[in-house]
Amino acid sequence: MGTGRLYAAVAASGFRRYATYRTATAAGVFTNSVFGLILAYTYLAVWNERPHLGGYDQSQALTFVWVSQGLLMTVAVFGGGFEEELIERIRTGDVAVDLYRPVDLQGWWLASDLGRALFHLLGRGVVPLVFGALLFPLALPASPLTWVAFVLAVGLGVVVSFAIRFVVALSAFWLLDGAGVAQLAGLTAVFCSGMLLPLNVFPGTLGEVVRLLPWSALLQAPVDVLLGAADPLPTYGFQIAWAVVLLGVGRLVQSAATRRVVVQGG
Amino acid sequence: MYEGLRAYGLITAMWIRSTMAYRASFVMTTLGNFAATGLDFVAIMLMFSRIDSLGGYRLPEVAFLYGLSATAFGFADLVLGSMDRLGRRVRDGTLDTLLVRPAPVLAQVAADRFGLRRLGRIVQGVLVLGYAVASLDLAWTPSKVLMVLLALLSGAAIFCAVFVAGAAFQFVAQDASEVQNSFTYGGQTLLQYPPTVFAKELVRGVTFVLPLAFVNWLPALYVLGRPYPLDLPAWLAFAPPLVAAACCALAMLAWRAGLRSYRSTGS
Numbered sequence A: 001m002g003t004g005r006l007y008a009a010v011a012a013s014g015f016r017r018y019a020t021y022r023t024a025t026a027a028g029v030f031t032n033s034v035f036g037l038i039l040a041y042t043y044l045a046v047w048n049e050r051p052h053l054g055g056y057d058q059s060q061a062l063t064f065v066w067v068s069q070g071l072l073m074t075v076a077v078f079g080g081g082f083e084e085e086l087i088e089r090i091r092t093g094d095v096a097v098d099l100y101r102p103v104d105l106q107g108w109w110l111a112s113d114l115g116r117a118l119f120h121l122l123g124r125g126v127v128p129l130v131f132g133a134l135l136f137p138l139a140l141p142a143s144p145l146t147w148v149a150f151v152l153a154v155g156l157g158v159v160v161s162f163a164i165r166f167v168v169a170l171s172a173f174w175l176l177d178g179a180g181v182a183q184l185a186g187l188t189a190v191f192c193s194g195m196l197l198p199l200n201v202f203p204g205t206l207g208e209v210v211r212l213l214p215w216s217a218l219l220q221a222p223v224d225v226l227l228g229a230a231d232p233l234p235t236y237g238f239q240i241a242w243a244v245v246l247l248g249v250g251r252l253v254q255s256a257a258t259r260r261v262v263v264q265g266g
Numbered sequence B: 001m002y003e004g005l006r007a008y009g010l011i012t013a014m015w016i017r018s019t020m021a022y023r024a025s026f027v028m029t030t031l032g033n034f035a036a037t038g039l040d041f042v043a044i045m046l047m048f049s050r051i052d053s054l055g056g057y058r059l060p061e062v063a064f065l066y067g068l069s070a071t072a073f074g075f076a077d078l079v080l081g082s083m084d085r086l087g088r089r090v091r092d093g094t095l096d097t098l099l100v101r102p103a104p105v106l107a108q109v110a111a112d113r114f115g116l117r118r119l120g121r122i123v124q125g126v127l128v129l130g131y132a133v134a135s136l137d138l139a140w141t142p143s144k145v146l147m148v149l150l151a152l153l154s155g156a157a158i159f160c161a162v163f164v165a166g167a168a169f170q171f172v173a174q175d176a177s178e179v180q181n182s183f184t185y186g187g188q189t190l191l192q193y194p195p196t197v198f199a200k201e202l203v204r205g206v207t208f209v210l211p212l213a214f215v216n217w218l219p220a221l222y223v224l225g226r227p228y229p230l231d232l233p234a235w236l237a238f239a240p241p242l243v244a245a246a247c248c249a250l251a252m253l254a255w256r257a258g259l260r261s262y263r264s265t266g267s
Helices: A003-019 A022-049 A058-071 A083-092 A095-100 A105-135 A144-170 A179-193 A204-212 A220-227 A232-260 B002-020 B023-048 B059-092 B095-099 B105-111 B116-136 B142-172 B174-183 B185-191 B200-209 B217-224 B234-238 B240-260
Strands: none
Touching (some): A003 A022, A003 A105, A022 A058, A022 B174, A058 A105, A058 A220, A083 A095, A083 A144, A095 A105, A105 A232, A144 A179, A144 A220, A144 A232, B002 B023, B002 B105, B023 B059, B059 B095, B059 B105, B059 B116, B059 B174, B059 B185, B105 B240, B142 B174, B142 B217, B142 B234, B142 B240, B174 B185, B217 B234
């Protein structure tokens, strides 16, 4: 089997794996919609107080809420997806089997995570956005090109998100229990991605710094492309730069980790 | 009742002992819990770095709302936070083990994997509440102090009822355990903001249908001396204990109905 076909098969199985749990998906969509509703009213109150805060008008702020509720699973802001499983495989030593396969570890999990992300984009992303658009006046673009540009930015956001989570998971080679690091990584992502509050609302220098960090590629960047608040090309450049750097870090950590892997048991 | 509390106490004590075997891990997860819940308040502070009031409420007033609901929710989460694992037990059939043990099932499910790290959430809520009380500049009367204590106790009881009712729902919809998060974490998120922020229908819904408003909105607005957005009699601010009792009774009925409807996965 060619490498491309293999990765496609892995991605497809990642998609199917999450698509199996339909009730859980419906429950998740419900929860995202409830949180969207609460945040939408809160943001309305904030933007009533300060119109054009952070350069958004009120409907753009509302769009931010609903798009980010739709994307938070796709770009795995809270973590989740593969790290738990990979950490567990490292802890138990099963990862030795993975390393023995004639497939690259990072490539394998990236393919699987892309499959998961595609399912989450369709299964968890569309309904909350439609629900929000029915209830609130959203600033959604009319041009199909903008939507294509948005989906591309989401895809790059998923790659950056994966690259970060891969490094987090590999920390288990040294720590064995990766739960603490995973939690810390999740908190950082919530704060720095725009999930907590749009990054352009952050005050002063803090705002400028968080916009340069890789996490802004996950949520803030795609939403800004959709809202027309950012040019697609420089945004892609920013996302690709972080993706290359972080995937490279993942490679280095992986080769360091495989040199010290000791398989437990006989 | 006594038997249930005793079983709960024993199982909880066991989990605490096992937690304390890994002290460093306990300290880290508690700090993590503290930081995770603290982020919500960081969001509010970031908002207030750009605005002076939200829905007509200043920062200390929002902090008061936040502190009350976060502390009440923290207690419920500490006591019953493990109940969202019930769906998993129903799915993989391990609930059967609990059914054959000579202790009430609710107590066993509630104490299952008791997480002492959830103290982090309570500490965070109490700190914000302390900040709010210190900076509010209110004329404290005995009835207002009483109201705060009443709100914390009844609020915790109301959230406990939500946890139990959510667990009962999981007997029916096993994979849908995330729906519960809408009412627990979602409810807590809703209550940390002033009621004036939300649409009237939403406020009506959480006052009359799912009475989360009694956790902190009604008592806090009495303490702050602010009008409730709905036209309600003033004495209703003292109703939280009654509402909490009614919620707990309904949740127990739901739990019994759920447990009775349980069919094991076994063949």
